[in-house]
Amino acid sequence: MEEKPFTTGSYKEFLESGRLMANRCRSCGDVHLPPRPICPRCGGRSLEWMEIQGRGTLQAFTVVHVPPIRLRGRQPYATGIVKLEGGPRISGLILDVKRGEDMNVGAEVEGVIVREEDGAKLCFRLV
Incomplete structure (x- = not known):
């Protein structure tokens, strides 16, 4: 390819x-x-x-309230482990989620490419 x-x-x-x-x-x-x-x-x-399409299943997650310096100002934010369809498990930010009660293990997610000052990143969004 x-x-x-x-x-x-x-x-x-x-x-x-x-x-x-x-x-x-x-x-x-x-x-x-x-x-x-x-x-x-x-x-x-x-x-x-x-x-790959970036769709997968959320296998674990947490909501971060005290972030590292580079993510200061974004808290609270969610991060999780995603098992991609036909691919590996990877970690990433879960967009648009501020509370753990808003998601659950087993939830379907889709990959979203987010462009920031320091380059593009793979994040996820609940489907």
Whole structure:
């Protein structure tokens, strides 16, 4: 598909262009996000880019009231672990949620690419 190296830099370039890309090991089929140059499952080096939709299921979450410095002013905010459809588990901000009572484990989410001053980021929104 693409001839870019399997690096975080390439992943961020794809996000900037509005595409959510992961990489898949051709040997064992494991999917990685962010991409990795070597498959952590089997050690394979034969990898390929694949575009994913970013839909998934919320597996864990928390609402943060005392944020790190770079997120000051956004609190409270939610963050969670999402199991992507056909892909890995990743963590990310859950947009538009301020209270834990507003979401639950097992909730469906969709990926949203958010552009900020320091670049594009993958976040999630409840479906």
